[in-house]
Each structure stands twice: as C-alpha cells, then as structure tokens.
C-alpha cells in the first residue's frame with residue numbers, strides 16, 4: 548500500500564478539505580494504484596489550478612502513478628500564467644485568449660466582453676456543456692465550482708477566489724497578464740459578437756433623430772446587428788477600463 552507525502556504550496560492549501568488545511572505536509576495512504584490527478588482531486592484540489600507538480604524533486608505530469616514513499620510538491624497557477632507556452636502539466640497550448648464562463652460568475656462574463664475578450668456564456672449551459680466547449684473550442688474555463696474543473700477534458704481553467712465580479716475580473720486580468728490585450732468597445736456585450744465599423748448611411752434609417760443628428764461614427768455587431776455609437780454608455784466603459792487597469796497595476800505592485 549503506497550504511502551505518500553504531499554506538500555501543497557500557497558493558496559492550494561486553502562482548497563484542501565478542512566481537516567488537512569492547517570498541516571504543512573500531509574500523509575496519504577493509497578489503497579489502490581492511482582494517478583496523481585485522481586489523488587490530488589480527492590483531497591479537494593481541481594487539476595487546472597495546479598501550475599507545477601514534482602515528485603522527489605522531479606517534474607511530472609498528471610498521469611504519474613504514485614509510488615511508496617514519494618514526496619509530492621504541488622504549486623498553484625500563479626501570475627503571469629502563459630497558456631501559449633507548453634508545460635509538463637499542459638503540453639496542449641492555446642493559440643488565443645478566449646473564455647467560457649460558468650453561470651455562477653455570469654457578471655464576470657459581461658465584464659470580459661466589455662474589455663473585448665471573446666467570452667462564451669449562456670445561462671442555460673450545464674457543466675457537461677461548459678467542459679465540452681472549453682475542450683473543443685480551446686477556451687479557458689472560469690468558474691467557482693470545483694467539481695466542474697475536475698473534469699478531465701478541461702485543460703485550461705481557473706477557480707475564481709474572489710466573490711465580487713469586479714474582483715474576479717481583476718483576478719483574471721492579473722493571472723493571465725491581459726492588461727495590454729484589453730480592447731474596449733470591440734465586442735457586443737449581450738451576445739459576444741464582434742463589432743465592425745459601419746457607414747452612417749447603412750444604418751441611418753434605424754437611428755433615432757437625435758442620434759442621427761449628433762453622431763457620425765457607428766459600429767455594428769456582426770452577430771445580432773445591434774448598433775453602437777459614442778455616447779454616455781461608451782464613456783462609462785472607458786472609465787470602467789481605467790478602474791480595472793489601475794486595480795491590476797496596484798495588484799502587480801503589491802506582488803499579489
């Protein structure tokens with residue numbers, strides 16, 4: 548019967564089952580041959596939030612089968628996490644940053660779209676569907692649900708620790724170092740479609756008289772045909788982006 552020592556670093560320890568949280572290292576006695584992924588998840592930690600795993604000082608992947616007297620160290624995903632670079636744990640890289648967001652953090656999805664990030668979100672999506680989209684469309688899955696992230700097909704994902712949506716947004720921007728990729732007013736907030744510039748003439752008959760009179764520059768959502776123009780709504784978004792960037796920079800300075 549293999550007996551293994553686990554050392555969990557940083558915030559991973561907070562995610563362990565209550566009885567283990569206060570211990571620096573924990574002893575695990577396995578009754579069967581098990582992969583390291585299965586054992587770590589049985590202790591309460593979903594695999595996507597692990598950044599690095601070593602056994603007796605050697606880096607290993609999630610399929611490693613635990614041996615008697617192994618000493619396992621697990622470190623969390625920390626900023627800047629770069630999903631474009633292959634790692635031992637995740638050789639499958641992403642070719643762009645895009646998200647699929649769980650219903651338990653719906654407001655975060657709208658905030659991400661506001662900043663121009665391609666974000667799939669639908670109130671009707673259940674866990675199976677969210678995991679499938681993350682795998683087939685190579686998207687980062689964002690959730691507050693541990694069991695969803697434990698699904699094997701989820702490669703890139705993150706368990707949000709903040710409760711409020713603004714805090715969650717800052718957490719994501721900071722973790723994946725997305726500050727320079729923010730493109731406000733480039734995506735439709737209700738539907739996630741891309742916004743493209745359009746001639747005023749093309750949309751003229753759909754405009755209210757005052758909008759027609761005072762505005763010259765228009766964008767159209769490729770997907771739902773909604774028209775966008777500069778105005779108080781856009782000014783609010785620009786202010787919002789400034790607030791986000793300020794908070795992200797403060798986070799970086801504090802080394803969080």
Ligand SMILES: [Zn+2]
Nearest residue numbers: 735738768771
């Ligand atoms: Zn739209």
